[in-house]
Amino acid sequence: MNEKSAAAKVNTRPAKRQENSEAAVAESVRDPDVALMLRFQRGEQQCFDELYHKYKRQLLAFAYRMTGRAGRSEELVQEIFIRCCRSAPTYRPDAKFSTWIYHIARNCCRNELRRPEYRHRAETFDDHAGAALVSTPEMQAANRQRIRLAQEALAAVPERQRTALVLSRFHQMSYEEIAETMDTSVSAVKSLLIRAKERMVEVLRAQGGTHDL
Amino acid sequence: MTCKSWRKQMSAYLDGELGPAEAAALESHVETCGACANAVAELRSALQLLDDHPGLEPSSDFDARFARRLQQEQARQRAEQALAPWWRWRWPALVTVAAAVCAVCGFLILGRDRPSRELAPAELEMVAKLDLLRDYQTISHLDGLDDYEVVAQLDELLEGEQP
Numbered sequence: 001m002n003e004k005s006a007a008a009k010v011n012t013r014p015a016k017r018q019e020n021s022e023a024a025v026a027e028s029v030r031d032p033d034v035a036l037m038l039r040f041q042r043g044e045q046q047c048f049d050e051l052y053h054k055y056k057r058q059l060l061a062f063a064y065r066m067t068g069r070a071g072r073s074e075e076l077v078q079e080i081f082i083r084c085c086r087s088a089p090t091y092r093p094d095a096k097f098s099t100w101i102y103h104i105a106r107n108c109c110r111n112e113l114r115r116p117e118y119r120h121r122a123e124t125f126d127d128h129a130g131a132a133l134v135s136t137p138e139m140q141a142a143n144r145q146r147i148r149l150a151q152e153a154l155a156a157v158p159e160r161q162r163t164a165l166v167l168s169r170f171h172q173m174s175y176e177e178i179a180e181t182m183d184t185s186v187s188a189v190k191s192l193l194i195r196a197k198e199r200m201v202e203v204l205r206a207q208g209g210t211h212d213l
Numbered sequence: 214m215t216c217k218s219w220r221k222q223m224s225a226y227l228d229g230e231l232g233p234a235e236a237a238a239l240e241s242h243v244e245t246c247g248a249c250a251n252a253v254a255e256l257r258s259a260l261q262l263l264d265d266h267p268g269l270e271p272s273s274d275f276d277a278r279f280a281r282r283l284q285q286e287q288a289r290q291r292a293e294q295a296l297a298p299w300w301r302w303r304w305p306a307l308v309t310v311a312a313a314v315c316a317v318c319g320f321l322i323l324g325r326d327r328p329s330r331e332l333a334p335a336e337l338e339m340v341a342k343l344d345l346l347r348d349y350q351t352i353s354h355l356d357g358l359d360d361y362e363v364v365a366q367l368d369e370l371l372e373g374e375q376p
Contacts, residue, residue, distance in 0.1 A: 052279070061268030070269055077271075078279050082286050143265075150266040153259065168228055169263055175230055194224045200259045 033097030041088045048088075051097070052081055058171065059105050065166045066109040067118070068155055076112055080105050095180055102171065102181045106163055113159055149207055153200040161196035164189050214242070219249050223256055 033051060040047040059080055063073035083104050094100075112118070157165060163182060167173040173181065178189045219242050225231050226239050243250045332340070339346065 056271060056275075057268070060271055064269040065266060073269055074272060074275055074278075078282055081279065082282060085283065085286055086290070146262060146265045147267055150262050154263065154266055165263075169260065170266075170268075175225075175228075190225060190230075193228065194221060197224050197227075197256050197259060200263065201255050204259055204262065205255075 029093065031093070031096045031098075034093040037088070037091055037097055037100075038093065041091055048085065051084075051101075055098075055101060056081075059101070061170060062102070062105055062166060063109055063112075065154060065170065066159075066162060067112055068151070072112060076105075076108050079108050083108070096177070098171075098173075099177050099180050102167065102173075103183075106181060109163075110159065149204065152207070153203045156203045157196045157199050161192045161199065164192040165196040165200075168193060216246060216249055219243075219246070220252055223249075223253055227253075227256055227260060 033054070036047040036051050040051070056077060059077045060073055063076040063080075064070060067073055067076070080101065084101060087104075091100075154162060154165075160182070164178050167178045167181060168175075175186050175189045175193075179186045182189070184192075219239060222231060222235065222239050226236055231239065243253055
């Protein structure tokens with residue numbers, strides 16, 4: 001999700017999305033990305049290339065927000081697409097393509113986060129903060145400060161909660177889709193998101209208050 | 214409904230996951246409850262901050278590296294597919310033959326290289342004097358030696374015959 005649409009999501013009046021898993025299956029039939037994957041399954045290589053170019057940035061952002069490591073995130077995204085390619089012969093369109101590929105992405109990131117270097121080091125982000133294009137040095141400093149705070153707050157959220165939060169905030173997924181991606185129930189997703197947000201608020205309070213941001 | 218219950222709804226409210234009636238009820242509660250209004254404001258501001266979290270742009274050689282990796286993967290898959298039918302039907306026979314060949318080779322190699330027994334010092338001495346022994350065998354079979362013991366004990370024999 002880009003910043004504008006994310007902000008709009010916070011400010012606009014909420015409207016409940018009503019989906020269930022049957023609807024998700026039905027929707028998958030109409031999903032153009034599912035159609036591309038099925039064509040790739042039949043041997044049309046250009047369809048895979050299309051999916052790769054469509055998803056690589058989203059998946060890279062997802063991996064980076066999950067792991068905080070820029071270099072490893074690139075490796076992870078390559079691994080995700082390789083797994084996607086390997087699974088093509090047995091691929092069945094049971095869900096939207098995005099749900100399916102994020103399921104793979106989530107598993108890759110979870111495996112990555114189990115590596116010892118993540119266990120023994122404080123979870124932080126590589127200093128890869130895409131310094132937004134702002135004009136004055138003061139604005140740049142303020143922007144960097146916000147990014148640093150956002151990184152610290154996100155890094156403090158445990159893996160499952162962070163997955164739900166990242167999929168919800170940055171990838172426009174409904175609770176149903178998140179539940180499907182994470183192999184869990186919608187009520188579990190609600191609970192994960194409540195705890196993730198509470199954790200973020202705690203961290204931001206400790207950093208000097210959320211209202212000043 | 215208690216404030217604790219309303220707060221559990223706030224996350225879904227901010228994510229646009231509450232129905233219109235539930236959202237309206239929450240909004241009217243927040244208008245009259247300062248603590249809940251504060252909680253919503255804190256959550257909203259945390260989420261707005263999170264939206265500033267930067268993504269990541271792929272590095273300049275990202276596509277080239279992936280293309281190479283994909284090529285390798287697809288070559289591997291093709292090789293696997295080409296081998297699959299042949300392998301599927303014949304692998305039990307191949308494994309059996311391979312095991313038999315290994316067993317025979319192992320037996321031959323182990324049998325051939327079995328270490329020889331070390332000779333005892335007495336045996337070594339005997340080997341060193343082999344020529345002498347061979348000579349001894351020759352001497353021992355000389356006809357003239359048949360009477361050797363009679364000659365050696367001649368004195369005793371003669372004493373026995375004297376009255």
